[in-house]
Amino acid sequence: MAEPILITGAGVVSAIGLGKQATLDSLLSNRSGVGKLAYLKTDHKEFPVGEVKFTNAEMRAMLGIPEGTVSTRTSLMGMLALKEALDEARLTQEMLPKVGFISGTTVGGMDMSEQFYLDYIGNEAHKEYISVHDCGSCSEMTADHFGKFAFATTLSTACSSAANAIILGANMIRCGEADIVVVGGSECITKFHLNGFNSLMILDQQPCRPFDATRNGLNLGEGAAYLVLETAESARRRGVEGLAQLSGYGNACDAFHQTASSPDGEGAYRAMKDALDMAGLDATAIDYVNAHGTGTPNNDASESQALKRVFGSVVPPVSSTKPFTGHTTSASGSIEAVFCILALQHGFLPVNLNWSQPIEDGIVPVSQSTEKELTHVLCNAFGFGGNDSSFILSKSVI
Amino acid sequence: MINNKIYVLSAKQISIQNPLSEDWMTTPIEYTEPFVRSIDPNFKEYVSPIEARRMGKILKRALATSKEAIKASQLDVVDAIITGTGFGCIENTEFFLDALCKEGEQLLKPTYFMQSTHNTISSLVAIQMKNHGYNATYAHKGISFDSALQDAWLQLRLGKIDSALVGGHDEMTPSFFTILQKGEVFGKQVTLTGEAAVSVVLGNKADNALCRLSGFKMLYKPTLEDLKANVNLMLHSAGLSEVDAVLTGINGDEACDQAYLEETRALFGEKPILRYKHLFGESFTASGLAFYVGAHCLNAGFIPSQLFVSQQNISVEKPKNILLFNRSDGKDYTITLIEK
Numbered sequence: 043m044a045e046p047i048l049i050t051g052a053g054v055v056s057a058i059g060l061g062k063q064a065t066l067d068s069l070l071s072n073r074s075g076v077g078k079l080a081y082l083k084t085d086h087k088e089f090p091v092g093e094v095k096f097t098n099a100e101m102r103a104m105l106g107i108p109e110g111t112v113s114t115r116t117s118l119m120g121m122l123a124l125k126e127a128l129d130e131a132r133l134t135q136e137m138l139p140k141v142g143f144i145s146g147t148t149v150g151g152m153d154m155s156e157q158f159y160l161d162y163i164g165n166e167a168h169k170e171y172i173s174v175h176d177c178g179s180c181s182e183m184t185a186d187h188f189g190k191f192a193f194a195t196t197l198s199t200a201c202s203s204a205a206n207a208i209i210l211g212a213n214m215i216r217c218g219e220a221d222i223v224v225v226g227g228s229e230c231i232t233k234f235h236l237n238g239f240n241s242l243m244i245l246d247q248q249p250c251r252p253f254d255a256t257r258n259g260l261n262l263g264e265g266a267a268y269l270v271l272e273t274a275e276s277a278r279r280r281g282v283e284g285l286a287q288l289s290g291y292g293n294a295c296d297a298f299h300q301t302a303s304s305p306d307g308e309g310a311y312r313a314m315k316d317a318l319d320m321a322g323l324d325a326t327a328i329d330y331v332n333a334h335g336t337g338t339p340n341n342d343a344s345e346s347q348a349l350k351r352v353f354g355s356v357v358p359p360v361s362s363t364k365p366f367t368g369h370t371t372s373a374s375g376s377i378e379a380v381f382c383i384l385a386l387q388h389g390f391l392p393v394n395l396n397w398s399q400p401i402e403d404g405i406v407p408v409s410q411s412t413e414k415e416l417t418h419v420l421c422n423a424f425g426f427g428g429n430d431s432s433f434i435l436s437k438s439v440i
Numbered sequence: 441m442i443n444n445k446i447y448v449l450s451a452k453q454i455s456i457q458n459p460l461s462e463d464w465m466t467t468p469i470e471y472t473e474p475f476v477r478s479i480d481p482n483f484k485e486y487v488s489p490i491e492a493r494r495m496g497k498i499l500k501r502a503l504a505t506s507k508e509a510i511k512a513s514q515l516d517v518v519d520a521i522i523t524g525t526g527f528g529c530i531e532n533t534e535f536f537l538d539a540l541c542k543e544g545e546q547l548l549k550p551t552y553f554m555q556s557t558h559n560t561i562s563s564l565v566a567i568q569m570k571n572h573g574y575n576a577t578y579a580h581k582g583i584s585f586d587s588a589l590q591d592a593w594l595q596l597r598l599g600k601i602d603s604a605l606v607g608g609h610d611e612m613t614p615s616f617f618t619i620l621q622k623g624e625v626f627g628k629q630v631t632l633t634g635e636a637a638v639s640v641v642l643g644n645k646a647d648n649a650l651c652r653l654s655g656f657k658m659l660y661k662p663t664l665e666d667l668k669a670n671v672n673l674m675l676h677s678a679g680l681s682e683v684d685a686v687l688t689g690i691n692g693d694e695a696c697d698q699a700y701l702e703e704t705r706a707l708f709g710e711k712p713i714l715r716y717k718h719l720f721g722e723s724f725t726a727s728g729l730a731f732y733v734g735a736h737c738l739n740a741g742f743i744p745s746q747l748f749v750s751q752q753n754i755s756v757e758k759p760k761n762i763l764l765f766n767r768s769d770g771k772d773y774t775i776t777l778i779e780k
Contacts, residue, residue, distance in 0.1 A: 172623025238553035427563025
C-alpha cells in the first residue's frame with residue numbers, strides 16, 4: 043500500500059455551475075444543467091447539451107482578461123476552475139515555481155480553429171490563433187494566468203485525459219519529483235466533436251439516460267476541474283487540510299476497438315482492479331462508484347459487466363452524473379472527482395437522473411436522493427481507444 | 441524504494457533520413473527544401489494492405505517503428521505503451537475540419553473523426569498487440585515525446601512496470617505546414633521541417649541495452665539558476681562531474697538559436713555542443729529523434745562529425761554519456777541524461 047496523497051484544493055466549472063458550492067447545490071437538488079443549445083454556433087440544434095453558462099467574453103471579464111486577448115474557451119474555463127483550486131489550497135503566485143501543472147484536453151484550441159480555418163488557408167486574418175490550436179498551448183495559457191509553474195504537460199487520452207493527469211501527478215509525487223502538483227482537465231464543446239460524435243451516431247436527441255434500458259446515446263457537455271495533489275508532509279508544513287485523499291488508481295487498455303468497448307469490459311475491469319490493489323482495499327470497502335456511464339448502449343453494457351466482475355453479486359451504489367453535466371469528455375475525470383469529493387464531505391449519493399428501466403443483466407443505479415456516510419469511493423473515466431482509468435478517493439484521515 | 445537502473449533496450453525511427461536504419465551516422469541525406477516528408481519503408485511487413493488503406497501515415501509509421509523496437513528489445517511483451525504527439529493524427533483532423541468548414545455539418549462521415557484523436561496511435565498499437573497494459577498519450581508541444589518518456593521513467597522507478605514502449609509521432613501535410621508557417625509555430629525561419637516517428641523500449645534489465653537512462657527533468661520557464669541547479673543535481677546523482685557532449689535542438693531560427701546556444705554554453709562551458717535537426721528536421725516530436733540519436737551514438741561508441749555545431753572540435757573519443765538539452769518555444773525545457 044502506497045503512502046496516500048492528499049487533495050488540498052479543488053475547483054470546478056460545468057453546466058451545473060461555477061464553483062463547488064453551486065455544484066453541490068445542483069447535485070443535492072437534482073438540478074440538471076443539460077438543455078437546449080445556447081452558446082455553440084452549430085446547425086445541430088436538435089441535441090441537448092451541457093454548456094457552461096457563460097460566453098467567452100463573460101469569462102474574460104470575470105478573470106480580468108482584456109477583450110481582444112487571444113484565448114480559447116477550453117483555457118478560459120480552465121482558469122475559472124484552477125482559480126478556485128489554487129485559492130482553496132492557499133497556493134499564491136510566489137509558491138507556483140515549486141508546483142507542477144498537468145492538464146488533460148483533446149480538443150485544445152479547436153473551438154477557434156473551426157471558426158477561423160477558412161482564414162488560415164485563405165488569408166492573413168486571425169493567424170494569431172494558429173499557435174493556440176494544439177493541446178499543450180491551451181494548458182500553458184490556463185497556467186500562465188496565475189504565474190510560473192515548475193513544469194507543465196498535457197495528457198490527451200480522449201475522455202480519460204483528466205483522470206490520467208491525476209495518475210501522472212500522483213506518480214510524480216511518489217517519485218519525489220514534486221510535493222505539490224495541480225492536476226485536472228478542461229474541454230469545451232466544439233462543432234468538431236459534436237459532429238464527430240453525431241457521425242458515429244452516439245448522440246441522443248433526448249436527455250441522456252445512463253444504465254437505462256431505453257438509453258440511446260450521450261449528451262455532450264463541457265467544463266473544467268482541477269485538484270491540488272500534495273504530500274501529507276507538505277500539507278502539514280503549510281497548515282492546509284486534506285479535502286480527501288487519493289488512495290489508489292489504475293490505467294489499462296481495453297485493446298478492443300478505436301471507438302467501442304469490449305462486451306466484457308476487460309479494460310475497465312483491469313483499471314478498477316488495479317486501483318483497488320494499489321489502495322490495498324477489498325472490493326467490499328467501496329461505498330459508491332461514480333461510473334463513466336455515458337448513456338451509449340455500448341458503454342453502459344460494457345461497464346455493467348466490468349462492475350459485476352469486480353464487485354460480484356454485491357455491487358455498491360453506482361451512479362453516472364452525466365445527466366447533470368452532459369459528457370464533459372477530457373475533463374470528465376476531474377469534474378467527477380470533484381463530485382466524489384463533495385459526496386465524501388457531505389455524505390450523500392449523487393443521483394443517476396433520468397433512469398427508470400433496468401438493462402437486462404445491467405446494474406441498477408442510484409435513482410433516489412440518499413444520505414450516506416462514505417469512506418471510499420471509486421471513479422471511472424474511459425476514453426476512445428479503450429483508454430480506461432479508475433481511481434479511489436477516500437475520506438481524509440490525516 | 442526507487443529503482444534508478446533504467447535502460448534503453450532499443451530505438452527505431454522513420455523520418456526524413458533512411459527509415460529503420462542508422463545510415464545517417466555515416467551517409468546522411470542532406471536537404472535544401474524547407475519541408476520534407478518522411479521516407480517510408482514498405483509497410484506490408486507491418487500491416488495488411490486492407491488495414492493499411494484505412495490508416496493515415498502516422499499510424500502505419502507508428503506500427504512499423506513499434507514492432508521493430510519491440511523485436512530489437514528481445515522482449516515478448518511490454519508493460520506499458522506511452523505516446524507523445526504534438527498534433528496527433530493531423531491529416532485526418534484536417535480532412536474532417538476541411539469538410540466541416542467547406543461543406544457544412546450535414547454530410548460528415550465518421551471515418552476521419554475516428555482516427556483524428558491524439559490517442560488513436562497508442563490505442564492502435566495496443567489493439568494490434570492485444571496489450572491491456574498501461575496506455576497513455578501526451579500532447580504538449582515540443583516536449584510531447586519527453587512527457588511520454590517521463591511517464592515511463594517514473595513508473596519504472598516506482599516498480600509499477602518492468603518495461604515500456606515509448607513513442608514520439610507527428611506527421612506533417614503540405615497544407616498544415618503552410619498554416620504553421622503562417623502562425624510561426626516553430627519560429628520565424630526554421631531551416632528544415634520534417635516528420636518524426638520514433639519508438640524506444642525502456643526496461644529495467646541491462647542485457648543488450650543501447651544505453652542507460654540516468655536522469656530526466658522537465659522544467660517550465662526556468663531561470664539559468666534553475667537550470668544550473670537541476671543539471672548539477674542530475675550529474676551529482678549519476679556520480680558524474682561533467683558530461684562528454686550536449687545534444688541541442690537548434691533549428692536554424694537564428695534569434696532562438698543564439699539564445700539557446702548562449703544558455704547551453706553558460707551551463708556546459710566548453711563541452712562539445714551537438715545538433716540533429718539539420719538532418720532530421722523540426723517537428724513537435726523531434727526530441728524523440730534526439731533521444732534516438734543520443735542512444736545510438738553511445739551504443740556505436742562514436743559521434744558522427746556532422747552533429748557537431750562547431751567544426752573546430754569534432755571529436756569525442758568513445759563517449760560515455762550525452763546530455764539531451766531540449767529547449768522548446770523558449771519555455772518548455774527537458775534535461776535527459778543517457779550513459780553508456
